[in-house]
Amino acid sequence: MKFKPTVDQVNYLNIGLMLVAAVCAFFRPFETFLFAYAFFGPAHYLTEISWLHDRNYFTKGKFDWIWLLLAGVIITLANFQLVPNLPDSAGTVIIFVSFIAALVFVTVSNTVLRIVLIVASAVGSKFLVDFGGFQSIFGVFMPTLIHVFIFTGLFILVGALKGRSLSGILSLVFFILVAISFFYLPISNGQYIPTNYVMDSYGHLKNNGSFTDGFISLNYHIMSVFNLHDFGKPTVNFQQFVDGFNSFLFQNPLSLSIMAFIGFAYLYHYLNWFSKTSVIQWHNIPRARFIGIIVLWLLSEGLYAIDYAVGLQWLFFLSFTHVLLEFPLNQLTFINIGKEIGAIFTGKKAGNTKAVKAN
Template identity: 30%
Template sequence: MRGNDAIHLGLMLLAFAASYLVPFELLLLAYVVLGPAHYFTEISWLHDRSYYLPHRGIAAVLAIIAVIAALIDNASWFGLAMWGALVVCAMLAATTSAIESMLLFMVAIALSAIMYSSESSLAVIGILIPTPIHVSLFTLIFMVLGAHRSGSRVQAALVVVYLLAVATILLLPPTAEIRISSFARVGQDYFGNVGPALGRLFGVPGLVLDTRLTSLLAFVYTYHYLNWFIKADVIRWTEVPKARLAAMAAASAASTALYFYDYAFGFTFLLALSLIHILLEFPLDSLALRQLGAAMQGAVRARYAGPIAASATRSRSTGTKAAKRATRSR
């Protein structure tokens, strides 16, 4: 195991243990302290790569949409903004031809119509895209892609450990009590709508932000942030001018301080900042999803290409022997 992989595993297990011991406190502190540092550094990294978009101006539009979405009170309109931004980014970053873009657009229109027919569906998708989908699902996709590209069994094992940690929290939820009561109220303000949204998605009525769900969110959020920081030597997000790095550190600290100074304004600011980084990452997420599909397709072809080729070789060999016997008989 390489040193970086060992650190990776250690941080994952640390996040898992903390999510059992202090789930409510960990969720809030991770979001408020680690979150801004992640947002600013990733936006900087994406900026140097033109946000994986054909034009950087599109990124400015996405940022404006994110700020407007943070101020929207209507859950359905918020969901429409999230879903529409994801679809447009997928069309721009993950398609390679006009035909693919048109097919994706038609599928998106059909899915949008289905969600619109059910008033709660757009609201549900709006809640889930910036929370479990972005924080957990796409993190898992990037982990799988990294393990596939490197061919590392250790990185593949990290994927398994991550899934086992999630399963353990769901099947054996912690019984930790809230040590700081105000954190429960703040957690409810931030993430209270995630429980009902997941309940509607999976048909589980009455699902709320209890200790189980809080522990799960605490783990996936904390690991999501830590996973970004420990990849510095892989994706090299620290390789920026020192002045910019210092500015990001100062902005991150100021964002955290703002929240503790004025809860209401800090809440709105962090939500907007979080949504900006999520929407700006949509093109990369879409591209990663396409690459994962291509990797899976290649793995399936490789798995079955060998037996098919061997069967064809045996058939040719059998035909050759039969032809020789027929020649001798003549």
């Protein structure tokens, strides 16, 4: 007889995994992120896309997912500069329209109304691109921290609400407290020094003012959006700005706390997915597909081992597209949270809706 853990057991397991991810991120923030992204990331993309595909991506239309896939293709081509004369804001607009389209895909069946709403979102985006918050939310944070942290938290919340589970609520509270703790337990200067390999793999600001391939721009946007540091922009020359930025990123306690939070968010995001195999049942797939996933994962690991930057380029499409393909599930999660909260206040059971997993 196969052992199948209860929901409470899975929730308590996840509290333990949060603690493991937090300890790793606190002591080795950059390494935790880089390892999680390279080792768990490819397996997560492949297994989640497979799982979503078997559930028609939680959309009403049979082929709705193709539009999200095409969005991923365009963003990938743009990233490798294979689409000429594309505006800088194109990627952000595509993500925004895809997010709105996902809401349409899970709530609207009428074809004409679908087209009208999606076109309206595209037109509306033209009036939003000039707002800094629009670029930050959809261009920077949606495919990164919103995906791995906010949506993961919402999946935990909806699971707790649907199951009226104390262990689920405890796991959500612990999830939030761990995230906050990184900013109250700062990493002291000199206590942690990343290696050259880590700095090269994560990315840095080049002397010409552009970012290398990697994740460096995420940290820069976090610090800029929340006015955490201006790097001496009003007073220093350009070279001093570059040197100051790189030094701050890899040595300053505040910057390291931000990195620890990022590392925790990504590592737990992946651990959460794989810990809930018995609940999600992503492993119940045809043998040939499972072998294909293993082969692609091994190939990805080999490329990361040879050169981290090559691994990033190889997996850019898969990484970005899995975010887009999850949008319908994200929208459905918002809907289900509203239904469950409404049911709690009215004392009625929420109506049956397509199952939402904890990511």
